[in-house]
Amino acid sequence: xxxxxxxxxxxxxxxxxxxxxxxxxxxxxxxxxxxxxxxxxxxxxxxxxxxxxxxxxxxxxxxxxxxxxxxxxxxxxxxxxxxxxxxxxxxxxxxxxxxxxxxxxxxxxxxxxxxxxxxxxxxxxxxxxxxxxxxxxxxxxxxxxxxxxxxxxxxxxxxxxxxxxxxxxxxxxxxxxxxxxxxxxxxxxxxxxxxxxxxxxxxxxxxxxxxxxxxxxxxxxxxxxxxxxxxxxxxxxxxxxxxxxxxxxxxxxxxxxxxxxxxxxxxxxxxxxxxxxxxxxxxxxxxxxxxxxxxxxxxxxxxxxxxxxxxxxxxxxxxxxx
Numbered sequence: 001x002x003x004x005x006x007x008x009x010x011x012x013x014x015x016x017x018x019x020x021x022x023x024x025x026x027x028x029x030x031x032x033x034x035x036x037x038x039x040x041x042x043x044x045x046x047x048x049x050x051x052x053x054x055x056x057x058x059x060x061x062x063x064x065x066x067x068x069x070x071x072x073x074x075x076x077x078x079x080x081x082x083x084x085x086x087x088x089x090x091x092x093x094x095x096x097x098x099x100x101x102x103x104x105x106x107x108x109x110x111x112x113x114x115x116x117x118x119x120x121x122x123x124x125x126x127x128x129x130x131x132x133x134x135x136x137x138x139x140x141x142x143x144x145x146x147x148x149x150x151x152x153x154x155x156x157x158x159x160x161x162x163x164x165x166x167x168x169x170x171x172x173x174x175x176x177x178x179x180x181x182x183x184x185x186x187x188x189x190x191x192x193x194x195x196x197x198x199x200x201x202x203x204x205x206x207x208x209x210x211x212x213x214x215x216x217x218x219x220x221x222x223x224x225x226x227x228x229x230x231x232x233x234x235x236x237x238x239x240x241x242x243x244x245x246x247x248x249x250x251x252x253x254x255x256x257x258x259x260x261x262x263x264x265x266x267x268x269x270x271x272x273x274x275x276x277x278x279x280x281x282x283x284x285x286x287x288x289x290x291x292x293x294x295x296x297x298x299x300x301x302x303x304x305x306x307x308x309x310x311x312x313x314x315x316x317x318x319x320x321x322x
Contacts, residue, residue: 004293005032005066006093009057009081010073011041012160014095019072022282024049028290029068035060057081061088068093068118074160075174076167079104082119086111091118093289097177097313098306100168105310109303118299120289121306123181125252127284129277130260131182134237134248138186141241144221147186148238149179151252152210152228162229163206170207172199172317176227178252180312182237183215183223184305191218192312197319213316243267254281 006029008015023031033052034045046053054060060069061084069085071078071094079099085092092112098121099105112119125131138144153175161167162174184192197213210228217223238247247263254260260276292298 002293003028003030004068004091004290005030006068006070007031007033007035007052007054007060007063007066008070008072009035009060009085010071010077010095011036011038011045012072015072016045018282019070020045020049022280022286023070024051026283026286029286032066033060033063057084061085061090067091071095074164074167075100075169076161076164079108082108083111086115086117086119089115089117091293093118093120093122095122096181097121097173097309099310100173100313102310102314105306109307113303118289118293118302119306120292120302121309122285123178124281124285125178125254126181126185127288128254128260128281129279130248130251130254131185133260133262133276134239134246134251135186137239137241137246141243143242145240145242146221147183147223147240148226149182149223149251150226150234150236151175151178152226152231152234154233155230165207170201171210171227171229172208172313175229176211176213176225176316177309177313179225179227180213180316181309182251183217183225184308184312187217187219187221188305190221192216193218194312194315194319195222196321197316199317211316213319248276256280 006023008020011034023029031049031051033054034042035054036042039055042053042055068091071081073081078094082092082094162169193216195214195216199208199211201208209230212226215223235252236249237251244267245265248260257278259278262274265271
């Protein structure tokens with residue numbers, strides 16, 4: 001198997017705490033370098049991780065040894081950075097969501113296809129066994145009646161770009177992108193219609209703080225999604241089928257070493273608890289990305305999933321009713 005070289009572009013706390021340690025520890029990729037305008041951060045991490053440190057994207061993208069750029073910047077910078085990387089002949093793995101403009105997302109997907117490069121969106125939870133168990137419940141059910149999915153987080157002490165509309169701040173892009181991507185992954189071959197949606201921006205706020213949506217899939221399943229920033233923490237999915245129910249907590253973000261559990265009820269409401277597998281979802285995601293590098297079918301599926309996610313978020317944002 002080829003060992004792909006990866007550079008991380010953008011060195012915020014998330015990259016430093018989650019992305020870099022995992023990439024550095026993997027044996028199927030080589031962490032080739034880091035890139036940021038912050039020279040002190042670059043120098044410290046390059047020394048610590050024994051890798052290149054680049055202060056400009058031009059230096060990084062000129063490196064002939066580099067295969068993949070992992071973009072870990074604020075959402076509002078993803079588009080321009082991904083264009084530069086793809087045009088430089090690099091594959092792009094990008095933090096979610098890829099952009100906050102459906103047209104920009106379409107442009108990136110088309111550019112990646114034109115340049116024969118892999119383009120991914122880093123929804124790490126999709127690769128955890130917990131989500132696979134939820135997908136199994138859906139696939140084995142004789143019929144899913146409805147799904148409720150909620151993700152809300154308290155206000156952050158240092159929100160940074162999340163309060164900046166120019167950087168695609170707000171709850172829709174930062175939090176709702178998880179809930180919508182989950183539903184689309186559970187029903188990948190079905191059309192989805194937005195029956196109701198609202199994206200709430202409080203008076204004097206620069207970005208939206210919460211929202212909700214009611215969806216219907218072409219197979220008949222309905223889903224209620226709710227998301228918020230500035231509330232008590234909630235991170236869950238609840239499925240109701242013809243034969244029973246499944247509920248699981250922390251479906252999206254998880255602490256290290258988290259063991260998921262599933263509350264299942266049968267046809268008559270009798271409940272059992274099932275313990276799940278402990279797993280590092282970022283590691284699983286990167287293994288999936290590596291597998292994708294040599295699998296054109298997976299590349300095509302990812303491109304389609306990216307476009308589908310972007311369209312649904314756009315439909316929610318622009319919902320006007322009828």
